[in-house]
Amino acid sequence: MKIWYCFTPLITYVADTPEELIIACATMNSLPVTIATCGDFGDPIQHPPCDGSSTLANITAIITSILPSDLIVFFKACKHYNLNGVNLPFWRNWFAANPSSFLIPELLHHLHKMFWDHDHLWCTTVVGSQEIDFRFVLLQVWTDHHNVQWYIIGVIAGAAPTDFISAIRALMEFKYLTEAPHFTKKQVVHLDCCLKVFHWLKQSIVDTGAWWGKGGGDKPWAIPKLELLQGVVPSIYSHGTVMQWSTDPTEHVHIRVVKEPSRAGNNHNYDAQVCRHLDRRDKVECFDLILQIYDPTLMKMTVDKAAGNFSLPDLCPAVSDHLN
Known part of the structure; x- marks a missing residue:
């Protein structure tokens, strides 16, 4: 008689960014899938993954000296490791489950919502809300969320600096290429190139005064979703197209x-x-x-x-x- 040890692998868990942080036991100034913190979010590289075993080891190290029931002291100790205070994550005993692997990019929150939270605001700041509204009226299309994204490059053309338009265009092209139902190796290289072009030109967004970040200074790009875009290409290689995962x-x-x-x-x-x-x-x-x-x-x-x-x-x- 043969005995087989069987288990259900956790391949993906599709959620928005705040939910992913809770699942990964991470704080708001960090990421659920990498070791990057808010000061690293604008870097043009993908930071090393935040391994689940390291997270569990840090939680264990805290629990050995501080009880979770002592909330104030426990939360203070967790912040030192960029942990949010969850001491029993559901994936802790799930064989081969790792948040840095099963938490993947998602189109609605990580790409389209990023457009409305950031890209759209940058364009409105540079061109002006009245001018953008006037230009959309001239298009004679129903101005919904989809159409604003489709026509935004043409709408700001001639009303914003060239490098600014090129940076927004590169980011928009990256987002739309990510929606492809399948990829060739050449398409993945082009996708990665679009993100690199945006990082190369993103200083133009700061130069126009469209974005200074919450703290300003030398690191204005404290945008978690921007750093999460670095995980799109690796996710395509490991999990397939992003389009198949949806909330x-x-x-x-x-x-x-x-x-x-x-x-x-x-x-x-x-x-x-x-x-x-x-x-x-x-x-x-x-x-x-x-x-x-x-x-x-x-x-x-x-x-x-x-x-x-x-x-x-x-x-x-x-x-x-x-x-x-």
Whole structure:
């Protein structure tokens, strides 16, 4: 008899940046996948990975002398190692699970949201909000989030310095090339080249006054998402295309489970109203399912909007009486 030791590997965990920091037990001034801190975020290189075993070793070293229940002292000791105070990460006993490996770039938060948090603001600062709005009006397109990204280079052309436009264009080209469904070796090299061009020209963004960073000085690029872009090419080699990993399902669940119930309330007793809304919607959906199981024709009802009456077939008088 042969005994096989089987386990489920943790290949990827798709999340936004704050969630990744929590998973990796890292603080806000560091990264979940590398040892880089806020002073290194603008470097044009990828820093060494933050290995999960090192994180667990640091947590163990702190716990040997300080109890996690002593919160103030424990958190203070964790900050020395750029840890956020989580002492029992869920992946600690998961064989071969390493945050620097399974936390990968994601299109929505790491690329598209970065455009609205930074690229769009840089362009607005240099060109001016009124001028950008006027130029978008001339395009005669519906100005939604997608179109702003598509046309931003053409919109700022002629109204911003050449190096500034080239830097934004290189960054935008990097983001759109990342969405490719498949890659050749030549395409990956071109993708990496786009990011290098941006770092070569990014000083023009500072020179125009569009960005000085929170602290300014010699290291103005304290942008975590900018440093995370260094992991896109390695992620393509190790996990395949970035397009296949998405937070769209969870974001849509957030709309259905949180935003829609919130809009149905009156902004008082938020938690109780959301839970009540979800409970009632669940009961309605279960009731509809029972009707469909009993007889699909029962769902073919006509609604009189003026009177608010439901007309059901005479197949089930009890159900019809209940609804009416």
